[in-house]
Amino acid sequence: MPAWPTLSPFGNPAIPPHSMTMTTSTPFGQANLTLFGPSREDGAPLWMSGTFPPIPYGIAVPIQLNPLLIVNPNDPNCPPLQWDVSRRPDTAVQFTGRELYVKPDLDQEAVAQDVHRIVIQSGAPSLASWMQRWGPIEVTSAGKITAYDVLEAVYQYLQIPLTPREYKKAIKLDPENARRFHEAAYWRIATSSQIASVEQAQGLKRVDVLGDYKYFRGFRPVWHEGLWAVIMELGARGVLNHPMVY
Structure with a gap:
């Protein structure tokens, strides 16, 4: 490997090698259904937490993610969980609706339903193309899958x-x-x-193909090839409204 250069930290993702076709957080079960959203008092619609796009409260959904892990439906550039995917999951911080940084409870279940396998694809076009070669990220467990399990699977996959x-x-x-x-x-x-x-x-490492686009912006569930999959969204540091905390 050549000597390390002195370059800007705001790099673009690498083009894939083939053509491009503190305080603990609220437990999942008690989470505010209007995370970053309207309150009951103002009469605005309530949304089911953990769904993206938002689904009106009271409508059954086949898969519901922990609110820590979702794309913020009010501001996708300000995720509830702020994390540099090149770092271990325990460096992640939660940004609350009160604009406070707190230590997230990553031992919460990742999915409300009884799920023992999660398949993660990428919503970032560059990483999605690399993953056509590498395959998806998979999280499996005989018991409950925690938020930490999901983040750790992403971290280990990108450390290869x-x-x-x-x-x-x-x-x-x-x-x-x-x-x-x-x-x-x-x-x-x-x-x-x-x-x-x-x-x-x-x-x-694989994470180095991301350039500066290595900041977690949340997951969104989708129906993909006959299975429910989770799409991981990433962004550059510059798109975040609030600074990362290490």
């Missing part, structure tokens, strides 16, 4: 080293990918709590 073949194909497609990869890796290591020399020795 980028193979030499993937790197070479990406560079062949666009020589600028070399700069994108190393810029992302440089800033990942420079801001990591891990020992820099150890991190650098591990080389490039």
Whole structure:
């Protein structure tokens, strides 16, 4: 791996190597049904928490995510859970409707229904194309699947080293990918709590294809190829209304 460059931390995602076709939070069961939304007092409609797009309160839904994990229906750029997916899940913070940062309770169940397998796809076009090669993220458990389980599966999936073949194909497609990869890796290591020399020795990782688009913006459930899947939305640091807290 070449020496780390001194480059801007706001990098673009790498083009895929193939053509592009504190305080604890409220428990899930007691969560405010109008998270970031209108209150009962003002007479506005209530929405089922954990659904995106929002579904009016009282309508049965086949899959309902923990409100911690959803895309904020009022402001997609301000997710309830703010997390850099290049870092471990325990670095995530929750931004509440009272505009407070609190420690999220990641031991809550991820899905209201009795679910033992979650398939995660990407809503970010660049990562979605890479995942056509890598396959989806899958979370399985004989018992309940917690919010932590889901975030940990995402983290571990993106920590897998980028193979030499993937790197070479990406560079062949666009020589600028070399700069994108190393810029992302440089800033990942420079801001990591891990020992820099150890991190650098591990080389490039899947997360480095994201550039600066590595900030969690929530999941949304969709019907995908005969199964209920969860789509993960990501954004750049600059699109967040509030600073990340580490």
